[in-house]
Amino acid sequence: xxxxxxIFTVCWLLVLASSPFxxxxxxxEKEVIVKNFTFKPDEVLVPAGVTVxxxxxxxxPHTITAKDGTFxxxxxxxxxxFAQTFPKKGTxxxxxxxxxxxxxxxxxx
Ligand SMILES: [Cu+2]
Numbered sequence: 001x002x003x004x005x006x007i008f009t010v011c012w013l014l015v016l017a018s019s020p021f022x023x024x025x026x027x028x029e030k031e032v033i034v035k036n037f038t039f040k041p042d043e044v045l046v047p048a049g050v051t052v053x054x055x056x057x058x059x060x061p062h063t064i065t066a067k068d069g070t071f072x073x074x075x076x077x078x079x080x081x082f083a084q085t086f087p088k089k090g091t092x093x094x095x096x097x098x099x100x101x102x103x104x105x106x107x108x109x
Pocket of ligand 1: 061062063096097098099102
């Protein structure tokens, strides 16, 4: 009986580990959702070295473009992602090239 329990537990852990629904971000990642012409959240505070991942969930295409030109995702369509690592401290403002009214900020402490 104990052996069966152990097998069951291992199987269950494998299911959990492989489930996309329970996929948790690694500690060094931060997710920003792009939806309804906004970045959610539009301001993230992260320690240096963190990778910010933007997930594009709008029908309209968007870009993640640094205001100082240091990074640019190019055109992102629905379902696409863009990852950018921030190794240095600072405030990094970005916008969407197609919709300049969209703006967001990554603050690296
Ligand atoms: Cu846009």
